[in-house]
Amino acid sequence: MSGERGGLGLVLRVPRPGWLWRGAAAALLALGAVLGAWRWAGWRAAGRRRRLQRIGTVLRLFVYPVKSCRGVPVGLAQVTAMGLRSGELRDRFWLVTKEDGHMVTARQEPRLVLISVSCEDGQLALEAPEMKRLCVPVKLPRKNPVRNCRVFGMDIQGRDCGDEVAQWITTFLNSEPYRLVHFEPSMLPRKSKDIINLFRTTDEVAYPDCSPVLIVSEASLDDLNTRLEKKVKIENFRPNILVTDCSAFEEDTWEEIVIGNVKMKGTVCCARCILTTVNPDTGVMDRKEPLETLKSYRLCDPSERHIYKSSPLFGRYFAVDKTGTIRVGDPVYKWVPVDQ
Template sequence: MGAAGWWALGRPGLGARSPPGWLGLAALGLAAVALAAVAWRGARPWRRRRLRQVGTVAQLWLYPIKSCKGVRVSAAECTALGLRSGPLRDRFWLVVKEDGHMVTARQEPRLVLVSIAEEDDRLILSAPGMDQLSLPSKLPSSNMLQDCRLFGLDIKGRDCGDEAARWFTTFLKTEAFRLVQFETNMKGRPSREILPPFVQNYQVAYPDCSPVMILSEASLADLNTRLEKKVKMEHFRPNIVVSGCDAFEEDTWDELLIGGVEMKKVLSCPRCIMTTVDPDTGVIGRNEPLETLKSYRLCDPSEKQIYKSSPLFGIYYSVEKIGSLRVGDPIYQML
């Protein structure tokens, strides 16, 4: 997740240099690729392209409230605004100050201790030392609209009410906070105001800059070989976790087909101090794993005007064709 300093970026689709290398497809895998290619080409005959399996969906994650705990699911709808599972939608809720400015775990690291569950079309929030908070997944239209501010851009949110405001204020204990919800009829933040004007045109609600972020298990394993204290996937908050590929192989993928969903690479994910927040304790360390990532995951010098000094870990994607995803789905690169 990038800090505010890198939002004015250069050309998309660039990542850190890593050794090339594709995993060979086993005989059974070849059959699966062939069947998927036939079905896909039949549905999209005007875009006949080769498919090559590059991995498998190992995990799917939604983060309903920005900076709070993720919800792991076995299947999800992938919309233009990100993953959805029932009433839970990825980063459709946001904690704000009373003036509408966003609050994340960069400023309030204990937000990562707030967990979210869904029950009877309601959100159930839990946190250490707090009674559970139950919120409707759809707010009444009588709730006020709040003007919010994310990374210098304006966006709306519907206020979740005084009970939610008191709950977050009591838990965080630093100042007054409110919780707002994005609605699909609201205008998202345009990608071309967040990123360079020549990236693909899409909108985002409360994510940093794209509706989907992908990271591989192998990349995390590579990082952990270099760390004294191992880190979890939860430090990096991806939506789709990939198995069956080499470390940082995801840097080389452009357009992907997963289930019925087509995605296009936006850019590599520049990492910030958010990665140093321990997801189990809510304590911000400010050093690791960020410093280790900087030791070997900085961009090529020719790309420094884009990523500056942020290390790269994971890839941002836009959604080009909506559809369904499941854990176990093969991931194909469209060539």
């Protein structure tokens, strides 16, 4: 009998030695498993740990309310999922079209870049050389028809802004009849992924080419101008954000960046077209520079030719991960691993 009788007549059981060893071994194994899991979790966390590294400063901000018209410099902008916003001016939420709905840009009508846009008291104001200033309500009457439009071969809607502004644009451009349409929040946006497959299914735009935000660095512009006889301006390239305090074309490598309380993800570089050759001050298309010079040293790697084809690269497109507010003077950060 493996026990001992106590003074109260109780039998006190003494565990067999084998039980002790097996219990101790099980406890040690359990402790080892816990410690192992803790260390593994620690290694995984260390692998994910990152810090913010400053890479530049916001020098200028631009909103382009009407696609291909002059940009509006702003000191502060809200960054929405579909691009920059300043008050009621939203980036490329208005579009000039032919009567059949096909978009019209400065590629076809270079003088569009001479039309200035502003907003006050709920009115979109248009101004151009030798034209009387014209105002259009931002919130259009429901009686104005919704038109089916085509932007780079994709369908999208826009509410017609009326005959008066249509005649104003047609007169200034001395063109066939054109219309102005406005994208409204209830309308279905275009999917960036349907334009370039490297975007995510959640990335959407109204009338921009493909992306909510375009960033260019001042150093990239300076580098280009060292190679040109006739210097060009940042307005030739129509970015939303111009960044300083970084090296030329460094923006090509930015993957995840933070400005103010806004988080953005780099997607693809901006493949440049003939629109860059339109002089933003005269509305005259050169058709050669700065595009030819860019082609001499800014073509993509052959492995990426299926994305960019023969277009030179200048600037980088970004999608918006976290909306918020940015200001001129804000530092620009990128995420890097803790050991960098």
